[in-house]
Amino acid sequence: MNYNGVKTMQDLFQREINYLRISITDRCNLRCIYCMPQEGVPLTNSILRFEEFEKIVRSAVGIGIRKVRLTGGEPLVRKGVIEFISRLAAIPEIDDLALTTNGILLADKAKALKEAGLTRVNLSLDTLRGDRFAEITRGGKLAEVLLGIKEAFVVGLEPVKVNMVVMKGFNDDEVLDFAGMTREFPIHIRFIELMPIGESDNWCKDRHIPVKEIKKMLDPLGKLERAKIGAGNGPARYFRLPGAPGTIGFISAISSHFCDSCNRLRLTSEGQLRLCLHSKTEVDLKTPLRQGASEEELAHIIAEAIKDKPRKHTMADEGWADNQRMMSQIGG
Numbered sequence: 001m002n003y004n005g006v007k008t009m010q011d012l013f014q015r016e017i018n019y020l021r022i023s024i025t026d027r028c029n030l031r032c033i034y035c036m037p038q039e040g041v042p043l044t045n046s047i048l049r050f051e052e053f054e055k056i057v058r059s060a061v062g063i064g065i066r067k068v069r070l071t072g073g074e075p076l077v078r079k080g081v082i083e084f085i086s087r088l089a090a091i092p093e094i095d096d097l098a099l100t101t102n103g104i105l106l107a108d109k110a111k112a113l114k115e116a117g118l119t120r121v122n123l124s125l126d127t128l129r130g131d132r133f134a135e136i137t138r139g140g141k142l143a144e145v146l147l148g149i150k151e152a153f154v155v156g157l158e159p160v161k162v163n164m165v166v167m168k169g170f171n172d173d174e175v176l177d178f179a180g181m182t183r184e185f186p187i188h189i190r191f192i193e194l195m196p197i198g199e200s201d202n203w204c205k206d207r208h209i210p211v212k213e214i215k216k217m218l219d220p221l222g223k224l225e226r227a228k229i230g231a232g233n234g235p236a237r238y239f240r241l242p243g244a245p246g247t248i249g250f251i252s253a254i255s256s257h258f259c260d261s262c263n264r265l266r267l268t269s270e271g272q273l274r275l276c277l278h279s280k281t282e283v284d285l286k287t288p289l290r291q292g293a294s295e296e297e298l299a300h301i302i303a304e305a306i307k308d309k310p311r312k313h314t315m316a317d318e319g320w321a322d323n324q325r326m327m328s329q330i331g332g
């Protein structure tokens with residue numbers, strides 16, 4: 001199905017929109033300090049069913065979506081996720097089907113995910129120290145994530161990317177350790193700036209470290225060379241230590257935004273289309289979906305919504321904070 005014969009979709013700023021990120025659940029088995037409160041997480045009972053997500057994906061494919069990422073919350077806690085992935089993998093137009101996970105359940109599920117047709121995984125890991133991991137995630141076990149990473153390589157969910165949110169006074173002393181891993185393994189470490197979303201609204205300013213400073217921390221390791229990696233050329237800029245099998249990426253959402261090349265849409269767990277992670281504007285897909293809209297009609301709504309995709313975010317502005325939704329609902 002195409003929308004008015006359109007196979008690719010450009011927004012008003014000539015950006016090709018081909019990537020959809022879906023928060024398939026707002027639930028999570030961890031409580032990272034910058035993402036969720038320890039208690040009283042406002043969970044909803046109104047998240048979409050998998051067949052509803054699938055219908056939206058099929059509609060979005062009709063207007064040029066070719067990459068889909070499942071995220072959350074923690075996508076692997078949702079029952080039926082493997083079957084859902086196999087249904088998405090059967091859509092021929094999708095050429096990249098990826099998942100972002102905290103890795104806790106990955107060792108158990110990696111093989112089934114690969115067999116279902118998942119292309120690759122991104123893992124979130126902010127420390128290599130067990131006690132600190134338990135502190136940052138409020139109770140998580142580091143060993144489970146490390147096993148998950150290993151299993152991702154064993155089954156070939158590659159390239160394996162690891163996202164580290166660098167926070168002043170929390171884990172910035174581990175930047176060199178993370179970078180050092182790329183010398184040993186074909187792993188892609190991405191250093192991410194903390195953003196004022198969710199639980200970090202209040203303390204982001206004190207903990208935020210701009211990418212420029214993170215790069216400086218890597219000076220003792222020698223000169224970084226520019227690098228390219230195979231899949232998912234998203235907002236990260238990649239580098240390599242001389243001779244290293246892995247790469248180092250930097251994602252600077254705040255200090256130097258990458259809006260000019262933004263190709264993505266987001267779908268919240270409740271079926272709201274977000275045109276930008278940092279814009280509070282949402283377009284309701286759930287209501288038309290539940291009123292029986294066809295794939296063509298949904299595609300039309302999505303195509304019209306894309307016209308409102310903002311040129312850039314304003315997150316670096318004084319006083320900006322997204323306390324309307326948590327990252328786990330939007331899909332980080």
Ligand code: SAM
Nearest residue numbers: 035072073074100101102124194195200327332
């Ligand atoms: N639970 C999965 C995970 O942790 O990978 C997927 C969802 S999580 C919301 C996705 C990513 O968002 C994680 O890499 C997490 O570190 C990141 N994230 C959450 N809150 C953030 C914040 N305030 N600033 C920067 N990154 C954040």
Ligand code: SF4
Nearest residue numbers: 028031032035073102
């Ligand atoms: Fe859960 Fe991911 Fe948020 Fe951590 S960052 S609380 S793992 S959703």
